[in-house]
Amino acid sequence: MITAGIDVGAKTVKVVLMEDGKIKAKAKVLSGFDQEESAKAALGQALMEAGLSREAIGSIVTTGNGRKAISYATDDVTEARAAALGAVFLYPSARTVIDVGAEESRAIKCDPSGKVLDFAVNEKCAAGSGAFTEAMARALEVPLEELGPLSLRSTQTIPMNAQCTVFAESEVVSLIHSKTQKADIARAVHDGLSSRVVAMVRRVGLDPELVLVGGVAHNPGFVESFKRTVGLDNVRTAEEPEFVAAIGAALTAG
Template sequence: MITVGIDCGAKNTKAIVLKDGVIVGKGLCLTGFDQERAVDNALNQALEDAGISKGDVAKIAAVGFEYRPVNADIVVNEFNAMAKAGHFFFRNAGTVVDVGAEGSRVVKVGAKGEVLDFIMNEKCAAGAGTFVESMSRALEIPLEEIGDLALKSDNPIPMNAQCVIFAESEVVGLIHANVPKEDISRAIHDAMADRIVSMIFRLGMNEDVVLIGGMGLNAGFVEGVRRGLGLDKLYIPPDPEFGLAVGAAIVATASCGAER
């Protein structure tokens, strides 16, 4: 059976093709102002990558929409997609964390990949990827390098600001005080990680902890969360930014079976 999962995020739209429980195609493009076009582009990329036509797809599921997009048969709740994705990649997943461009969510997961409880933060960018993007501009460091830079620091510096605007001012102050950039980078990532760790502890942590979303690619953030939770390891799937799309495709597959 072939299904497709689509995640229309604030920054990027992702699509994956799932064939008999195996990911065989992926597509990614900027979301921009036209969600439908972004969905079309990501979907076509994924289908081309998989070497199949749209007519071969049994069902398409989408996540990240407040309405049903033209290309989708069903819309999947983000928390359900998170739980299914975490369980798909790691059968012992107990907590799944999704940190994207503009929001962060934590789900407690049952033994069968079901949602037991959840918590979310979408009101402040300081708990999402846009925070790191803003800080990389303030430090004049490429976004793809700022996470690795944080790993070079062994000097934790607390950041007091709880808002992106004030945090940027605080970073400028640290720069003017000649604080090394690696220490500032660690402070930035630790501040963001502290928000996520706080969410996890409020919900109640069940191991293993799985991290999906684009921030799973940021080594400084991952290390900050791991250190804050006191764990030896966080579980991160390949291409974690496709996590929600994978979860959506799994739900689509299950719905096909339920209709038989």
């Protein structure tokens, strides 16, 4: 049976089509104003890629913050369950899954079957999510995708006091005025976000068999800061981290 997993995220909608435990197609579109419409568009794209028609799909399971907004879904699963299932499917040894998305982040402890044992979440505050790096990139006047590479060129650690995105914007502006290197500010931005993410990881217990998922795992500056903060030389990052939860959702539809 062909199943679809749709991760209706705050920034993007991700769709994964699966058949008998194999990924058939993936698609991603911006969530925009109407999440249901965007999900429909993403599903259409994935179907086209797989050369399938809508009728071929046996069941559709949604996850993500807009998971309840999709009227044609068969079912929905929590973000933590979807992320854990997807991560263990891709990396069977993973026991801690760290999901850093556009507006939320969570640390999940799971068993070998991908069942959630414990989780801690950071939500409703932009400072603990990708929205933080996005706002800081704007304040630094660099494109978001360059923020990570920029921070890797940093030569010194500078403190950032603000714990709130809005206050951090002003702090970044005054750091720029005081002639602080943008690379060093970028690093401080990632250090701030990772310290908040790592605190969540410590609440569920740190297991070295961890995997980073969610769109922010694409950011090499965050990954580097995360490694430093958590004290591990190697941290596994999912290959297409933003699709992990959609894969997990598609698996539950099976």
